[in-house]
Amino acid sequence: MSKISIGKLVAGGVLAGVVMNICDYISNNLILATDWEHIARIRNVDMSSMTSGTALAVYVLVDVIFGFLVVWTYAAIRPRLGRGPGTAIVAGFMVWLAQALLMASYSVSFLTWDVLIRGGLLLLVTCLAGALAGAWVYSEPDDLD
């Protein structure tokens, strides 16, 4: 079995990060925008801190890290589950489930159930899209095409 290809991991991670940023932008700025305003209002959170340049830079960076994480997970589980979109979906689902469980644990305090469910489903789409894109780029030397 060949080792994880670091160069392809970086390339796949960057692509996955770009895809996840696009998905998150659509999710949070178009679909969930009014929900986040509602959360900020009922939880005494300053809306300007959620939309500041620093916050936006963090959101972009977070998605790039997620991009690397889903492709890393895909590469790590490939010997067990085989290469291809099926394994990419499993990798994306694993990363999503960890995040969704964290979000669920804060549903009683920070989020509302409505935002948790809709935000969680949109996050699933983001993770799966990122994983599929990143896995499409990722390959190893002994892959036979």
Place this chain on the structure above:
Amino acid sequence: MASINYGRVVIGGLVGGVVANVIDMVANMTFLKDDMTAMGQKFGMDPAAMQSMSAAVPWIVIDFVFGILVVFTYAAMRPRFGPGPKTAIIAGFTLFLAVSVVLYGFTTMGMMSTGAYMRGTLEALVTTLLGATAGAAVYKEA
């Protein structure tokens, strides 16, 4: 290569969940207590409701589901990195990173202070790695 032993994933996950629940309970009643209280006040929550059993149940269930996820991740990564605690730590750290990065995003949104984030993240790292190691110790393949 043997396929994933799902029975052992569940058993290992439950063991990991017990470990995670014990560490979480101790941490939330000791060095994270002030952070939890401050967060409850910020969000305008009833302190009695925060300490009620109905508030604790989701956390307990989530720790068990997370335990199963960690052991599944360990099982899935085993052919790549080999059996043993090193792979358990890699599996645990991968999921810890997914969680801590989301939490950092929440911190940027003003949900908690940076100090509370650092303490909570450190506790999550310990919980995840110990839970993963315990769960992986139980996991076996044919």
